[in-house]
Structures are given as C-alpha cells and as structure tokens.
Amino acid sequence: MVSAYEAQSAAQILVASNRGPVSYTLATDGSLDAKRGGGGLVSGLSAVKDKLWVCAALGDGDREAIRRGVGEQGVRMLDIDAAVHADAYNGIANSVLWFVHHMLYQTPLEPVFDAEFRRQWASFETYNRAFAEALAEEADQGAAVLVQDYHLALVPGMLRELRPDLRIGHFSHTPWAPVDYFRLLPDDIAEQLLHGILGADRAAFLTRRWADAFIGCCTEILGGTGRTRIGVHGLGADADFLRGRAHEADVDERMAALREQVGPGRRTIVRVDRTELSKNIVRGLFAYREFLEERPEWRERVVHVAFAYPSRQDLAVYRDYTAEVQRVADEINAVYGTAGWTPVVLHVKDDFARSLAAYRLADVALVNPIRDGMNLVAKEVPVVSDHGCALVLSREAGAYEELGSDAVVVNPYDVSATAAALHEALTMADDERAARTERLAAAAVALPPQQWFLDQLDALRQEA
Numbered sequence: 001m002v003s004a005y006e007a008q009s010a011a012q013i014l015v016a017s018n019r020g021p022v023s024y025t026l027a028t029d030g031s032l033d034a035k036r037g038g039g040g041l042v043s044g045l046s047a048v049k050d051k052l053w054v055c056a057a058l059g060d061g062d063r064e065a066i067r068r069g070v071g072e073q074g075v076r077m078l079d080i081d082a083a084v085h086a087d088a089y090n091g092i093a094n095s096v097l098w099f100v101h102h103m104l105y106q107t108p109l110e111p112v113f114d115a116e117f118r119r120q121w122a123s124f125e126t127y128n129r130a131f132a133e134a135l136a137e138e139a140d141q142g143a144a145v146l147v148q149d150y151h152l153a154l155v156p157g158m159l160r161e162l163r164p165d166l167r168i169g170h171f172s173h174t175p176w177a178p179v180d181y182f183r184l185l186p187d188d189i190a191e192q193l194l195h196g197i198l199g200a201d202r203a204a205f206l207t208r209r210w211a212d213a214f215i216g217c218c219t220e221i222l223g224g225t226g227r228t229r230i231g232v233h234g235l236g237a238d239a240d241f242l243r244g245r246a247h248e249a250d251v252d253e254r255m256a257a258l259r260e261q262v263g264p265g266r267r268t269i270v271r272v273d274r275t276e277l278s279k280n281i282v283r284g285l286f287a288y289r290e291f292l293e294e295r296p297e298w299r300e301r302v303v304h305v306a307f308a309y310p311s312r313q314d315l316a317v318y319r320d321y322t323a324e325v326q327r328v329a330d331e332i333n334a335v336y337g338t339a340g341w342t343p344v345v346l347h348v349k350d351d352f353a354r355s356l357a358a359y360r361l362a363d364v365a366l367v368n369p370i371r372d373g374m375n376l377v378a379k380e381v382p383v384v385s386d387h388g389c390a391l392v393l394s395r396e397a398g399a400y401e402e403l404g405s406d407a408v409v410v411n412p413y414d415v416s417a418t419a420a421a422l423h424e425a426l427t428m429a430d431d432e433r434a435a436r437t438e439r440l441a442a443a444a445v446a447l448p449p450q451q452w453f454l455d456q457l458d459a460l461r462q463e464a
C-alpha cells in the first residue's frame with residue numbers, strides 16, 4: 001500500500017521516546033557495545049527516510065557514548081542527569097503512571113502522594129522539558145513530531161508552546177485508566193497530564209477502549225478534549241520478519257533443546273513476558289497448579305514453559321515479584337514433579353530466539369494480563385505456530401478486541417476459570433485449533449508495524 005504521506009510529503013519526522021532504538025554497554029576493556037532494540041516502533045520506523053529519534057541516555061554506557069561522540073545517524077540521545085532520570089522514570093513513570101493506567105495499586109498502603117512524590121514530579125517535569133527543548137531545537141519548520149507514551153505525557157504541551165508550527169502527535173502504548181481510577185492522582189497532576197497530551201494535534205491509542213477512557217477523563221476533568229483529535233491504531237505483528245526469523249538455525253537449535261526439556265509426547269502451555277506485575281504471571285502459575293490438582297489425568301502429560309524476562313529491576317516491587325514467580329514455580333515442581341517430569345520449566349534470561357522456539361512448539365499460549373495496552377505475544381504466537389496453538393487470552397488485554405472471538409477468554413483474576421480454560425484449550429480438537437490459529441494469525445497481522453506508523457503520520461497530516 002502506498003502511503004499518502006510518502007506520496008505527498010518528504011517533510012522531516014521526529015520521534016521521541018524514553019527508550020531509544022539503540023543502547024550501549026561499557027565492556028571491561030573500555031569498549032562500547034551497541035545493542036539494537038526491537039519492538040513495533042523500531043520496525044514501524046524502518047520505512048521512514050528523513051527521521052530523527054530523540055531518546056534518553058539510560059545508563060552509564062549510553063552516557064559514555066555521548067561523551068565519546070559515539071552514536072548512530074538519526075538518533076539523538078539526551079544526557080539527562082542520572083538522578084533526575086531515575087526520579088522521572090522509576091519514580092513517576094513506572095511507579096505512578098504505569099500503576100494508574102494498569103490499575104495496579106494495592107490499598108491500604110498505595111498510593112501515597114506526599115512531599116517525596118512532589119519532588120519526583122519536579123524531576124518528571126525537568127525530564128519532559130529536556131525532550132521538548134531538544135525537539136524544538138531539531139525540528140524543521142512544520143515537521144511532524146511523534147511523541148511516545150506515558151513517560152513523555154507533558155512533552156506535547158511544552159513543545160506546542162515552544163514551536164506552534166509543528167504537527168505534534170502523541171501515542172499511548174499502555175491502557176488508559178478509567179476516570180474514577182485516574183482521579184486517584186492529585187487534581188493538579190491529573191489536569192497537567194491531560195493538558196500535556198492535549199498539547200498534541202492528535203492523541204492516539206492502541207484500542208477504542210483506551211481512547212474512550214482518555215476522552216472520559218478529559219470530559220469529566222477538563223470539560224472536553226479541545227482541538228485535539230483522538231485516533232486508534234491497533235499495532236499488529238510483523239509477519240514477514242517473524243516468519244523469517246523463526247526459521248533461522250539458532251531457533252531450530254533452541255527448539256530441540258526445549259523439546260528435550262519438555263520430554264517426548266508431552267503437551268506444552270507456553271507464556272512469554274517481561275517479569276511485570278501487570279502480566280499476572282503468579283496467578284497464571286496458580287491456575288496451572290489448580291489445573292494439575294483438579295485434573296490429575298494431565299500430570300506427567302503437560303509442561304508449563306514459562307519465560308519471565310527481567311524488567312525494571314531498580315524497583316523493589318519488581319524484584320519481589322520476580323522472586324515470587326520463581327518461588328511459586330519451584331513450589332509446583334516440588335509438590336507435583338516426579339523423577340522424569342518437571343511440571344514448570346521457567347527461564348528468566350532474555351532470549352528472543354528461544355521465545356520464537358517456544359511459540360512454534362506451543363500447544364497452548366497463556367496470555368492473562370491484568371491489563372495490557374495490546375500484548376504482542378498474543379499476536380506473534382499464532383503467526384509463527386508450527387501446528388496450531390490455542391490461545392488463552394485475558395479480556396483485559398488490548399489484543400482481546402481483535403482476537404477475542406477465536407481465543408479462550410478469561411477474567412485474569414479468576415484463577416479457577418483460568419485453570420478451566422487451560423483444560424479447554426488443551427482438549428480443543430486439532431482441526432478446530434488449526435482453524436482458529438489461522439483466523440487469529442490473519443487478525444494479528446492486519447496492521448503491520450510499518451503501516452501502523454505510516455497511518456499515524458497520514459492522519460496527523462490530513463487533519464492539519
């Protein structure tokens with residue numbers, strides 16, 4: 001499909017996000033290793049020629065790269081003071097905004113908005129201002145600027161003041177909280193966040209549900225969305241890339257290793273996540289435990305292959321959650337395991353090739369987040385599956401809007417229903433599982449990353 005944007009305009013495009021497309025680590029010999037990131041935004045942008053990606057330096061390696069003048073064409077890393085970044089990223093973005101949008105707070109101890117919160121909020125403003133100023137400096141007259149996610153919610157408003165000539169878009173990759181939950185935030189902070197995003201010409205979301213929640217917040221708290229247009233772009237899986245990558249030699253090797261760990265003739269229930277509170281990994285393990293308890297006929301015949309990759313380990317609550325995942329997996333193995341059968345195979349070291357191997361092998365994929373902006377695992381599994389895979393899917397994942405009709409749908413808090421869903425998925429007839437996988441794959445690739453990105457650009461320009 002030829003993009004109207006490509007056809008009509010060669011204007012410069014800027015993208016801003018906390019995490020950029022490349023990061024550096026400092027090796028012991030003093031050299032810098034560059035690691036390229038993946039994800040929808042990286043592949044989405046690969047089609048765009050004249051672009052500049054503005055991102056934050058995330059660690060010592062990135063800061064050293066800036067000092068040495070090492071970098072990639074088209075990427076500008078901002079050397080934001082490490083303490084300011086820690087307050088903004090760990091303190092506000094990941095401990096407050098992430099928790100609000102994923103509805104993760106647990107009363108009676110959370111949340112507390114006190115003087116320490118105000119101090120961190122000031123850092124969040126400083127960090128957002130650093131992005132707005134860099135974008136204002138870099139942007140050509142009339143350029144399109146696409147600001148990403150909750151970390152940078154204040155940037156559109158700040159940037160509009162500095163450069164009213166720009167076309168500004170904001171994209172939320174997370175859910176958006178319903179107004180009653182969003183109102184946990186102090187009133188002035190809630191207003192500032194909404195005004196920040198409404199500084200954009202267009203605010204876009206992954207699903208209609210999150211867009212409507214945002215509109216609901218703006219309507220109740222501010223009286224409306226003003227001049228800002230609201231859009232929905234449901235990021236899909238990158239079929240060409242995934243199908244190619246899933247058949248490379250390293251993936252085949254990992255499949256052989258996984259098959260050996262699972263054991264001959266056994267079925268597999270696969271999950272792949274960051275070790276993230278919203279992914280609901282522990283309740284997934286509880287559901288599997290209840291399934292083994294209630295359906296003893298499945299013991300020795302099934303293995304739960306769970307990949308839980310480290311995430312946000314600076315935060316104690318994430319470290320505790322990681323330990324809890326390990327503890328529950330060990331406990332299930334201790335109670336149910338036998339000499340020749342390990343009921344849960346848990347891997348915690350991030351390995352994309354092994355994830356793809358598990359996708360190909362899976363009989364059942366378990367995707368049960370408490371809330372999730374989209375969840376690309378739910379979309380990637382059916383695309384690369386070798387023999388068809390039944391999908392157990394939370395109705396609270398954004399992907400539910402597109403995949404719900406061919407998945408076994410669960411309430412993520414209902415452990416017993418999830419256990420029953422695992423049984424239903426495992427006993428699904430082969431031809432039905434194959435037919436459903438085919439329909440899931442077709443729905444999953446409807447809007448591949450490049451088109452997803454170009455559609456946003458088109459809309460931003462056309463609504464000018």
Ligand code: G6P
Nearest residue numbers: 018019094149173174311312373
């Ligand atoms: C979510 C967010 C992204 C974020 C990613 C990984 O998908 O929407 O903005 O980059 O999680 O989290 P991290 O904190 O490691 O960047």
